[in-house]
Amino acid sequence: MTKHILPPVAKKISVQLEKHGDIRTDDYFWMKERDAPEVLDYLNQENEYYHKLTANTKDFQKSLFEEMKARIKEDDSSVPYKHNGFWYYRRFETGKDYPLYCRKEATLDSEEIIVFDNNKMAEGYSYFSQASYAVSEDNMIAAFGIDTVSRRQYTIRFKNLKTGEIYPAEIKNTTGGAVWSNDNKTVYYTRKDEETLRSNQIFKHTLGTDPSQDELVYQENDETFYTYVFKSKSKDYIMIGSDSTMTSEFRFASAAKGTTDFKVFQERTRGLEYAVSHYDDSFYIQTNKDKATNFKLMKTPVSATGMENWVDIIPHRDDTLLEDVEIFKDFLVVSERSNGLNKIHIKRWDNSESYYLPFDNETYDAYPTTNIDFDTQILRYAYNALNTPASVIDFDMVTQEKVVLKEQEVLGGNFDKDNYNMERIWATAQDGVKVPVSIIYHKDTQLDGTAPLLQYAYGSYGSTTDPSFSTIRLSLLDRGFIYAIAHVRGGEYLGRKWYEDGKLLKKRNTFTDFIDVSKHLISNSYTSASHLYAYGGSAGGLLMGAIVNMAPELYNGIIAAVPFVDVVTTMLDDTIPLTTGEYDEWGNPNEKESYEYMKSYSPYDNAFAKAYPNIFVTTGYHDSQVQYWEPAKWVAKLREMNQADTKIMFHCNMDAGHGGASGRFEALKEIAEDYAFLLDLESITQ
Structure with a gap:
């Protein structure tokens, strides 16, 4: 990397933030002014600095992109599935970024019907995303959602699948999904709060009517909950769900026609989680009722859905998490x-x-x-x-x-799964708990401490990162990298308790688990501190921010994608999208104990003078989940505090949101940037 290029210096305007008698000083609070000229100018300066600093890797990025792209079957298609007499599938065409959604009537030998060609639909947009589409029971009309901004605010439209006509009705600010009643003219959909983007309303729309006249079916007034709608697999019921991190509630109504008469399945009870499936004359319930931490399966008659009528079908097991049925x-x-x-x-x-x-x-x-x-x-x-x-x-x-x-x-002709060794090892955390780690590396890579290693984790919301295959990852493995997934607390890899032990006032376990895995990998000669790298995105970006403050000496480089790093300020601002629904995950900083605990690990609040490793931070300007200003502020503060001769780089995609660029190949270009950052630090140039 070129050393003499100077980074932009963000102006400092001190803002005093007071809570519970504690005062935090934020010098970069001004970056929250979305679309303000000085903010846009600063972000553009950061992007210019990033491009100058990585100019030496631009050709390598292009070759990495072409290499990763070459492994992908461009004219690929999904396995067809049959529904209501039609076979549905998705396929890609060579050289095109977006899928075609297709169907065939009766048999797979029938003529192909292109339902949606996203390549044509995406023309003229720098970002394009189609949500899943829903077809009426008579197979005639498709409801589909489109987002061209990347704020995950979808506009629902309707297409006549016989004539190809797109109806004029537009339903804006939705989650993109639509659920048909069995009368083929009524759909239910979820609308978002314009400011917070919380999914808080279920509406009913009748085909051919003005969406402004749509009827509100359900309003979720508790700001810690979000709501959604779906149809049971039996097609007998429309279900409305309301969820928070720890509590569930469902309503149900006949799917026969467009009713608004929904009945509560079981009233919400703090700490009671449940999910509902229907079959025949019964509902089946996955639930943590009766302290079933790992969940159990229960059953109740359709005519009596209150939990006093629930009976066990599969009892709770301490050693087995029931994930789905x-x-x-x-x-x-x-x-x-x-x-x-x-x-x-x-x-x-x-x-x-x-x-x-x-x-x-x-x-x-x-x-x-x-x-x-x-x-x-x-x-x-x-x-x-x-x-x-x-x-x-x-x-x-x-x-x-x-x-x-x-x-x-896997195209290219040289992939052989036997060329790669897989392991699952266990690292001992500082409190004695064993943390599992999934590892893959090329069989020619020596485990003598000299190999570069990329360690990944997410570790929040009970989301489990399973050890899955990636053609893209081969570009690292074939160049001698080891790849390790740390199954840290905060996910559910080892059951629900594994999640409970990595949230709220136990959140620091997520960070220390990751650090202890790093120490284990070093002490067991998988790598060394000068060759160890870490990657995480979103809540995993918070993890990156925490470990780089807690143990910067263990890593040569960190990639933090759309990182949630300004934890305290964000969680105190209930106007920011998604904040109130997160209280049961991180805590509510309006309560002093939670405030102090969050402040103890919040990456932005704990960026102090120290020697930081090389850091590459990415974000999207339109991100609705982690606002662009969090990583922007963090990078400015890290640079101010950094005591090492390392590079801290920031790239803000001005056209994208939380998921990055749209289109399968545009997304590869962003991964090529990440990989070039790592490989350049290892002096690997081809």
Whole structure:
């Protein structure tokens, strides 16, 4: 990297922020003024500095991009699934960034019908995203959502699939999804609060009417909850869900016609979580009722849904997390997790048979996919591993025979999964807890402490990072990098308690687990501090911010993507999108104990004078989840505090949001930037 180029210097305007008698000084609070000329000027200066600083890697970035792109089958397509007499699938065309959504009537030999061509729809937009679309039960009308800004505020439109006509009605500021009643003329959708972007209203729209006349069906007034709507797999019920981090509530109504008469399934009770599936004359409930930390499966009659009527079907197990269920006419399929590993449990309703699908390693990911029909003995599931491309498999639950419908192709001709070694190891955290780590590396890479290693984690919201395959990652592995996923507390890899022990007033466990994994990898000669790198995004970007303050000496480089780093200020501002719904995850800083605990780890508040490693921070100007000013302020403060001769770089995509660039190949260019940053630090130039 070029050393003599000077970074932009952000002006300092001190703002005093007081809470609970404590005063924090924020010199860069002014960056919150979205679209202000001085803010845009500063962000553009940062981008210019980034491009100058990385000019020496531009050609390498291009070759990395072409290399990653070359492994992807450009004219790829998904495995078709059948629904209401039509086969649906998605496909790409060579050289194009966006998918085509297609269907065929009756048989796969029928003529293809292109429902949506996102390449044409994206023309003229720097960003484009189509939400999933929903087709009416008579197969005639598709409701679809479009976002061209990247704020995740979708506009719903309607398309006549017989004539191709796009109806004039536009329903703005939605989540993008729509749910049809069985009358083929009524849809339900979720609208967002304009300011906070919280999903807080369910509306009913009748085809052919003015959306301004749509009827409000449900309003979620509790600012810590969000709401959503869906149809039961049985097609008998429209369901409205309301969720917070710790509590659930559902309403249901007949899907026969466009009703507004919804009945509460079970009133919300603080700490009670549940999810509902319908089959025949019963509802099936996944729930933590009765202190079932890892969840259990219960059942109740359609006519009596209160929890006093719920009875156990699968009891709670301390060593097994119940993640999901899939209901069939003769079989119940349960997605479980024990000792960190996905398991698919198949059992007959009459209890005459019960077995697990066999998997033969510890670094795989398996899960049911599209299973729309009740009356079938075929389960469709997906499987992949760190060294094994993804497969879609149809499994006959009666004969126990499987058919691999598709295996992901890795183009280029030189991929062989046997060239890569996989391991699962366990690191000891500072409190004695064992933290699992999934690892992959090329068989020629020596484990003598000299190899570069990229360590990844997320570690929040109970979201589990399973060890899955990536063609993109091969560009690091084939250049001698080791890749390690740290399954830190805050995710659910080892069950619900693993999540509970990494949130609220135990959040620091997430950070110390990651650091202790790093120490373990160094002490066991996987790498060394001069070759260790860390990556995380969003809440994982918070993790990056925390570890770089707590143990900067362990890392040569850090990539923090859309990082949530100004924790205290953001969580005190309930006008910022998503804030109030996060109180049960991070705590409510309006309460002194939570405030002080958050302040103890908030990356922005704990950036003090020290020797920081090389850091690359990315964000999107339109990000609705982590606002652009958090990483912008953090970078300015890090530069001010840095005592080392290292580079702190910041790239703000002015056209993107939380997910980065749209289009499968544009997104690869951003990954090429990340990889070039790492490889340049290792003096790897080709």
